[in-house]
């Protein structure tokens with residue numbers, strides 16, 4: 001089954017449950033709730049959203065705060081742990097399968113050093129989740145800036161060490177990080193093959209077109225800019241036998257999610 005939806009509430013939504021109704025009206029099947037700039041949802045609202053999503057068949061996921069960084073000073077690492085735990089608690093209440101996170105920046109450290117810090121942080125979060133009986137998956141997103149930790153290879157090292165973690169390939173970010181490498185159907189297939197090498201089962205991913213420099217991602221662009229051209233990815237996704245959720249992160253997330261649905265028919 002392929003599920004498609006926007007990052008954030010569709011325009012005109014009046015709160016979370018209405019956003020789920022709007023998502024359904026648009027013919028979409030997934031919604032990523034954005035805590036990027038803060039966790040602003042009560043347990044009560046989360047519960048309402050969860051039951052509405054269940055009624056309407058909308059798969060919920062959560063994006064954890066952008067300011068999480070597990071490679072930082074101790075206070076920030078502590079806060080990052082807390083922000084991720086709070087996101088995971090809400091995810092559990094609303095029955096969101098996965099919480100997506102930007103784990104760290106290099107800030108002068110080596111790839112190996114940061115990977116080890118992320119492993120340590122994920123172990124601690126998973127232990128706390130076990131104590132609190134929380135069941136969502138933590139999704140480590142592939143990052144678009146060269147200064148950000150999060151290549152597929154780095155994420156694979158964490159997955160080898162800690163249970164309950166999945167890669168979240170972001171095709172726009174991958175395109176930007178490697179200087180516009182997604183040009184052909186084979187290029188996209190190569191990414192999918194490497195993802196499925198490290199992760200089998202339900203795949204959660206992001207798409208957006210993207211502007212980039214030699215430092216990687218600069219800003220997200222509309223699907224119509226074809227940078228990269230997602231018409232190349234759509235037929236590949238259709239042939240995947242397992243479950244896949246694809247979330248639109250373009251500047252018009254809902255409209256481009258609807259475009260993606262029409263490309264997948």
Ligand SMILES: [Zn+2]
Pocket residue numbers: 063100101102141
């Ligand atoms: Zn993200």
